[in-house]
Amino acid sequence: GAVVSQHPSRVICKSGTSVKIECRSLDFQATTMFWYRQFPKQSLMLMATSNEGSKATYEQGVEKDKFLINHASLTLSTLTVTSAHPEDSSFYICSARKTVGEKLFFGSGTQLSVL
Amino acid sequence: GESVGLHLPTLSVQEGDNSIINCAYSNSASDYFIWYKQESGKGPQFIIDIRSNMDKRQGQRVTVLLNKTVKHLSLQIAATQPGDSAVYFCAEIFGNEKLTFGTGTRLTIIP
Numbered sequence: 001g002a003v004v005s006q007h008p009s010r011v012i013c014k015s016g017t018s019v020k021i022e023c024r025s026l027d028f029q030a031t032t033m034f035w036y037r038q039f040p041k042q043s044l045m046l047m048a049t050s051n052e053g054s055k056a057t058y059e060q061g062v063e064k065d066k067f068l069i070n071h072a073s074l075t076l077s078t079l080t081v082t083s084a085h086p087e088d089s090s091f092y093i094c095s096a097r098k099t100v101g102e103k104l105f106f107g108s109g110t111q112l113s114v115l
Numbered sequence: 116g117e118s119v120g121l122h123l124p125t126l127s128v129q130e131g132d133n134s135i136i137n138c139a140y141s142n143s144a145s146d147y148f149i150w151y152k153q154e155s156g157k158g159p160q161f162i163i164d165i166r167s168n169m170d171k172r173q174g175q176r177v178t179v180l181l182n183k184t185v186k187h188l189s190l191q192i193a194a195t196q197p198g199d200s201a202v203y204f205c206a207e208i209f210g211n212e213k214l215t216f217g218t219g220t221r222l223t224i225i226p
Contacts, residue, residue: 043216106158
């Protein structure tokens with residue numbers, strides 16, 4: 001199957017700093033990438049849908065100014081958590097697909113811990 | 116709103132036995148369903164999928180059953196192995212192609 005690489009796998013930062021997470025499709029071009037957040041022992045919750053070359057579409061309740069998403073190329077999307085706070089500590093996961101209707105492939109996730 | 120849920124949050128199965136994980140969905144418009152396996156600290160791993168025009172699909176040691184009448188989805192894992200221990204999520208797709216995940220079931224294989 002296709003490979004989606006997510007980096008870093010784990011990050012610890014101080015409250016108030018910004019953290020960037022990268023999601024790359026290694027062997028295919030992804031027109032759409034999705035960003036999810038998962039709290040401990042809970043399910044994955046979709047944060048936003050990112051289409052290459054256009055603005056991301058955020059789910060209700062997700063602050064677009066806090067969670068900046070950039071999908072500048074067909075193989076890279078980034079999620080920046082700005083001015084992170086302890087409540088932003090979570091497992092962030094990206095997924096990517098070639099086109100509508102094709103399978104989603106998931107990254108390995110990023111564990112963010114904000115002190 | 117519409118949701119996908121699971122009946123059992125935890126399930127323990129003896130190694131070698133078969134396991135069945137259940138999922139209830141509420142959106143009758145959903146036309147594509149997927150089962151994912153998630154190990155601790157990792158992203159979801161695709162297991163098997165099924166479209167709404169089917170009621171059964173088999174893979175290697177796994178079978179997914181879809182009952183549209185009662186909006187029920189199940190994942191059967193045959194001859195369970197220690198490596199099957201994980202959290203299993205069902206997910207549905209409808210409309211604009213966004214995945215909606217269920218709450219998850221933790222499957223523990225007892226040696």
